[in-house]
Amino acid sequence: MRLRNIIILTVIVPLFLILVVFSLVAIKSLEDNVRSKLQTEVQIITHAIGTSLGYAMERDTPVALQESLHSAFSFHRIYGAYVFDTEGEEIYGLGLGRALFDAEDIRAVVDAGELSGHYRQHDGWTYYSALLPLTTPDGEIRGVLQVNRLNTGIENYTGFISLLAVLVFVIGAGGIVFSIWWGFRRHIEQPLNRLLAVMARVEEGDRSQRAVIGGPQEYRRLAGALNGMLDAMAEKDADIEARRLKEIELEKRLRKSRKLAELGVLAAGVAHEIGAPLTVINGQAQRLARHEAIGDDERARLDRIRGEVDRIVEIVRQLMELGRRHNVEKERLPLDALIESARELVEEDLERRAIRLEVDLPEPTPQLLVNGQQLIQVLTNLLRNATQADEVHRVCLRARVEGDELRLWLEDDGPGILDTDKSKVFDPFFTTKPVGQGSGLGLSMVHRIINDHGGTIGVFDSELGGAGFEIGLPLDDTMHSDITERGSVT
Template sequence: MRLRNLIILTVIVPLFLILVVFSLVAIHSLEDNVRSKLQTEVQIITHAIGTSLGYALARDSPESLEESLHSAFSFHRIYGAYVFDVAGREVYGLGLGRELFEPEEIRAVVEDGELTGTYRQHDGWTYYSALMPLATPGGEVRGVLQVNRLNTGIENYTGFLTLVAGAVFLVGSAGIVFGIWWGFRRHIERPLNRLLEVMARVENGDRQQRAEPRGPEEYRRLAVALNGMLDAMAEKDADIEARRLNEIALEKQLRKSHKLAELGVLAAGVAHEIGAPLTVINGQAQRLARRETIGDDERARLTRIRGEVERIVEIVRQLMELGRRHNVEKEWTVLNDLVQAAQTLVEEDLEQRGIVLETALPRPSPRLLANGQQLVQVFTNLLRNAVQAEGTRRVRLSAESRGEQLRLRLEDDGDGIREQDKPQVFDPFFTTKPVGQGSGLGLSMVHRIINDHGGTITVFDSDLGGAGFLVTLPLEDSLADGRSVTPFNEPPIQGRQT
């Protein structure tokens, strides 16, 4: 049962029943009191004039009889007075109500010898009539006195007043019930429904819902408490989600580290096995190229052979670098100097392709504890990756300090990254370039260096239209024990690999 109906049934209805009973008892008591007063007054008047009428009957004096009856009309609301003989015949009378009693009723009063009173109706009027035997001073009953009083005052309207009071009570009760219903609905039910609606939406998964602290003070306090509970739950959920993402990222990092370690072992074995043959091939090609008996075409082919051999050696070296655990030697360095060094290394590529490089670096330039040479390699690889992207005409490099972290963003307006290629951007040997134009190890090397510095690198879709890389680095040394720990302060964003 709803609280509103429960309050009406258990509180309002019993209260109204008590008021109804009390009102009926009060009206009934008022009616009895009025009638009792009326009867008492009539009986007193009857006794007052009855004595003088008894003497008048004893003297057999019509004048005294008439004078005594006239004196009855000096009292309030006496409308009739009659004298009857013992046979019930009228002797003398004045006013209204002569025919209220039959002769038999008058003779019965003579026989009883007691004053009696009763209510009678005649011609649409209600009377209270008192009948009293008239006795001489010697005690002989010589007649009967009838005194009539008309119900023209409040005693005549007690029934009507009862009906009016009942109607007023019903109307008032309906108004009170409606007022309670409306007040309950506005000040209790509506605020409660708002809170229940918020709780239902939260239960359905909308954890951002909050209650509006309005309405009565109790509901405002309840809404504030509910919002506090939801905020605490949101904080806990966010903490759990962050831990979950961090565990996923750490698991991915661990798998990548194992993969790179295995790759390093494989590269070391490959380097050992093919090192000697490659040295022989390179040496023989160099000796053949020095002979004057060969033509320019053969010499160019030998030069290409030596270039490819050197490329194989470089790839093997990079593989060994990827799989090897590094103890980074760090020193305090200035960010602007590192960016300027990387820009100098790619300046020729920028000019050849007509690409504009925009930089937005903080002033003064932040200092960070890092291996400057490795970070220059990172920035150089990222810039070359942007420059070599199809359709690139503009590259933007920006940085900012947030607390104890440095955030560097590099974006371009090229063709961007295909959706299916994004999960593999930092995998070794993954490249979108034609065969022979890229080893697919550049961004893997960048990822390894950033990870060795205790930072993160993610890739996202730039608002310039192409790809963007976000590098986060600690300004101070966060790897005091030499272990690589990758914080994941932001969810991974999609990216592109060269």
């Protein structure tokens, strides 16, 4: 059942019935009060006249009888007065209402011996008549006095007043019902419908809907509570979506980490196999360079061969390091000292290209449980990559502690990394540098070191306009062990 119908049945209908009963009782009380007042006045007048008439009838003086009856007309609305003997015959009378009673009615009053009142109609008029036995001082009943009062005042309009009161009541009740209906529709039903419409759209999937704060205080509070609930749901949904995306990203990084590990093992095997032939080539080139029979041009070519062999040897060393799983020996070191050591290693590159390095660290400086040499290598490789990019003038390095983890961001204002290359930057041998200027193993090594520390590393577009790298490192071994149990992620 609708709330409007419930209010009508439980509030308006009982109120209407109460008002009806109250109005009827009030009208009935008014009528009774008017009639009672009329009867009382007539009875008092009748008693007053009856006393003098009793003495007049005892002395049998018609003049006194007539004077007493004439005195009755000095009272308000007395329109008739008659004196009858005990047999019902009229002795003397004045005014209206002579034929209201017959002889039998008069004799009945004599037999009763007490005052009686009656409403009678005659010739379209309504009278109230009082019949009083006339007694002498010694108690003998000598006749009956009839006093008539005509209903010409408010008592004639009690029916009309009743009808008018009922009509006013119906109009007033209708106005009350309409006011309640209009107030209910405007201040209860419409705000409820607005809230229901919002909830219906939310149910259909539109979580951006919000209720309008307005109307009575209760509805403002209800709308505010609904909006708060929807905001909380939106926050939960956003958190769930963020967790889902993070899990997807972690899964991608886990697969990438496994892929890199497999590639590292393969590369280490290949590097081990070609290490010995490279040593032979380098030795033979060195021996040839010592012969005096060869010219300068041949000696320069041999030096170039030896240089390329040395480069291959370095690549082989990096490949073997990449494929080897290390037991990282850690110690607790301040972050600012590690960053300062890395800055000193690339200071010459920074000064040569006039690149400004900005460092933003939390206070106090956090202590990291890391292998200092390896973490310096990570920072050095990332800084050197930034200094080697085109059109870089500013490099920002900032860190923040988030729970049990240190988050470190390194960004530059260079051209950045293409979206198609972001998924490959940590792959071995991937490089955007010209041939002969990069092995493509630097970032792979960075990935391996961060992974060995139980951390994460990712690439993003910096607000400075260039490339950005985000590193997450656990502050203690507990977090590291938890990550190791789940699998290495980057």
